[in-house]
Amino acid sequence: MLLDKVLSNPVNIVVLGWLGIYLFFVFFVFFYKYLTLSSWIKNEEESLNSLLMSNNFSIKSSLKSCIENSKEINKYSFDACIEAAKKKANNFIVFLSIVASTAPFIGLFGTVIGILDAFNSMEKVTTINMIAPSIADALIATAVGIITAVPAYSFHQILSKKIEDLESILKIQKDVYLSR
Template sequence: METLLTSNMFPIDSSMKPCIEKSTVINKYSFDACIQAAKKKATNGLTFLSIVASTSPFIGLFGTVVGILTAFAGMQSVTTINMIAPAIADALIATAVGILAAVPAYTFHQILAKKVEDLLATLKMQRDVYLSK
């Protein structure tokens, strides 16, 4: 079923409005194309957050391993724990930094992914309402 587009058909805040306004006749396929365009625009940057959230703990862990190996390599001339403890502490800082980067990135990724999911559900409801008229 095709519908003629009228000026009051979309609320001003609809994410589909700019896409749908390009056409004078709309149907389910044009709505779906506009929903996909809105999804692409809304998910821009989520991949970067996902990469930061998933890789930063591993980068921190790698820094910790390198630091511990360096500390143990220096143990051959060390006789007390007081000489090796600062090197181990520095190595563990790498893990802390990795986790410190991962937690906010993962949190914001989850929040934004949920908002995109909600946006898509709203756009699909709008599509169904407007096509049922």
């Protein structure tokens, strides 16, 4: 009954569909990037250990392949390699930020349209008991918007921390290599 009423408005169908697609991709991006970044960080930690023990980069290090292509190995070539790695690591992270900031507004849009529809269908004499169910149905869109935004924001924060960890390890590798 509740679902039929919510889905009777084509705007709600679009809003809920849009938020559903957002939510699917939020989880997909998170798990994909989390696993990718975890693996990358593990490889860079192994490379750092190799660098500390033998003064050579591991073959797994993203810095090794980058500096091999540089004419001169110095602070600036390392910094460029680290920035390139950061850029690569940040792929799709902006999507989470966009979803976290727009999903509540998309849900609110569905709610406003639902409330307008509820007021539009009012007859001359209407009590709160007659209009309240329609307004409650309209609020579902805002709830779904918030339910979509919270994981997007949380996942953005988690992945941003992972990227900071990766950058830190790369900078340590740079400092160790250049100090020798």
